[in-house]
Amino acid sequence: MIKNDLFLRALKGESVDRPPVWMMRQAGRYLPEFMELRKKYDFFTRCQTPELASEITVQPIRRYGMDAAILFSDILVIPQAMDIEVQMKPNFGPYLPNPIRTKEDLEKVVVPNIQDTLGYVMDAITMTKEKLNDEIPLIGFAGSPWTILCYCVEGQGSKSFDKARGFCFTQPELAHQLLQKITDTTIAYLKAKVKAGVNSVQVFDSWGGMLSPTDYQEFSWPYIQQIVDALKDETPVIVFGKGCWFALKEMATSGASAVGVDWTCSAKNARYLSGGNITLQGNFDPARLLSPPEKIKTMVHQMIREFGKDKYVVNLGHGILPNIPLENTKAFIDAVKEYKE
Numbered sequence: 001m002i003k004n005d006l007f008l009r010a011l012k013g014e015s016v017d018r019p020p021v022w023m024m025r026q027a028g029r030y031l032p033e034f035m036e037l038r039k040k041y042d043f044f045t046r047c048q049t050p051e052l053a054s055e056i057t058v059q060p061i062r063r064y065g066m067d068a069a070i071l072f073s074d075i076l077v078i079p080q081a082m083d084i085e086v087q088m089k090p091n092f093g094p095y096l097p098n099p100i101r102t103k104e105d106l107e108k109v110v111v112p113n114i115q116d117t118l119g120y121v122m123d124a125i126t127m128t129k130e131k132l133n134d135e136i137p138l139i140g141f142a143g144s145p146w147t148i149l150c151y152c153v154e155g156q157g158s159k160s161f162d163k164a165r166g167f168c169f170t171q172p173e174l175a176h177q178l179l180q181k182i183t184d185t186t187i188a189y190l191k192a193k194v195k196a197g198v199n200s201v202q203v204f205d206s207w208g209g210m211l212s213p214t215d216y217q218e219f220s221w222p223y224i225q226q227i228v229d230a231l232k233d234e235t236p237v238i239v240f241g242k243g244c245w246f247a248l249k250e251m252a253t254s255g256a257s258a259v260g261v262d263w264t265c266s267a268k269n270a271r272y273l274s275g276g277n278i279t280l281q282g283n284f285d286p287a288r289l290l291s292p293p294e295k296i297k298t299m300v301h302q303m304i305r306e307f308g309k310d311k312y313v314v315n316l317g318h319g320i321l322p323n324i325p326l327e328n329t330k331a332f333i334d335a336v337k338e339y340k341e
């Protein structure tokens with residue numbers, strides 16, 4: 001039994017005294033204690049060593065006391081497990097030297113055995129659960145199949161993922177085959193995470209907003225729906241799509257427990273588009289955390305009033321930026337804890 005279950009109650013839609021709070025990318029580069037470990041170990045060593053991954057996961061909790069922890073890992077461990085080489089290059093980001101562009105490339109992509117390839121993630125979950133000692137829930141995550149395809153085809157990060165989108169329109173059959181392989185792997189992966197002890201999972205469709213609303217319905221949404229269908233009876237599922245306000249209705253009626261929104265969609269509009277009944281999560285502009293702490297508190301209280309304290313999880317609209325002062329993050333979290341109707 002988890003002592004602080006605010007987050008899980010909000011996902012169930014129960015009434016709470018104040019909404020729960022966590023931050024996307026809360027285990028990250030804005031924390032000096034994270035930067036210390038980053039000096040000593042490269043990115044995938046940090047992901048693959050359960051002692052390090054679990055330590056990094058609890059670092060922000062120790063400092064700020066969020067209402068949920070998110071396991072330190074990356075969405076790109078999935079392509080890695082599928083035999084696609086992924087490097088994390090300093091000052092560059094993800095780099096996949098052999099991107100998937102042809103039928104031959106696709107044939108080499110495997111749907112792996114999860115325990116053999118990603119067993120280290122399950123070990124990190126076990127170790128993190130011990131460290132958290134049932135104080136707060138632990139969130140597991142995966143990228144959406146479309147967002148993973150973006151990296152697999154583009155071979156690196158991009159502002160618009162032109163090659164990935166081009167692949168879908170020039171070779172749609174291959175695109176669907178790749179999306180299905182990623183989906184099958186992701187479902188098995190998330191089920192293993194639940195078995196290992198995570199209390200909820202979030203699907204990050206970080207690049208869903210690169211697609212037109214019509215193409216989203218072909219290349220992204222059906223695969224996320226498969227994941228929700230496969231997981232929803234085992235754990236609460238959160239679907240977050242960056243720039244995907246147009247899909248809020250599908251998301252809200254998919255069987256997911258909550259839907260994440262970014263800051264380009266107002267609370268009012270998000271409630272309207274999602275039908276008004278589902279738990280929403282978001283959507284503070286990450287750059288707003290550069291405001292003075294007192295201002296942050298005012299803005300957070302305003303945001304809670306706009307979303308309403310119930311059926312709401314306070315979060316950023318995307319990941320925290322590396323240059324956010326520590327006291328500003330503290331102001332964000334404290335503002336939620338101090339909130340009173």
Ligand SMILES: Cc1c2[nH]c(c1CCC(=O)O)Cc1[nH]c(c(CCC(=O)O)c1C)Cc1[nH]c(c(CCC(=O)O)c1C)Cc1[nH]c(c(C)c1CCC(=O)O)C2
Pocket residue numbers: 023024025026027028029038043070071072073074075076088092093094141143157204206318319
């Ligand atoms: C698109 C995406 C990726 N990874 C992720 C996404 C989806 C969420 C989002 O859109 O922000 C998800 C992710 N990546 C990481 C987490 C950890 C858990 C958390 O605190 O939220 C999560 C949930 C750690 C990480 N993943 C990465 C870092 C920074 C690199 C480092 O620590 O050396 C961290 C803390 C590396 C990464 N990983 C990825 C990129 C583009 C980069 C490099 C860009 C950058 O530097 O920010 C891919």
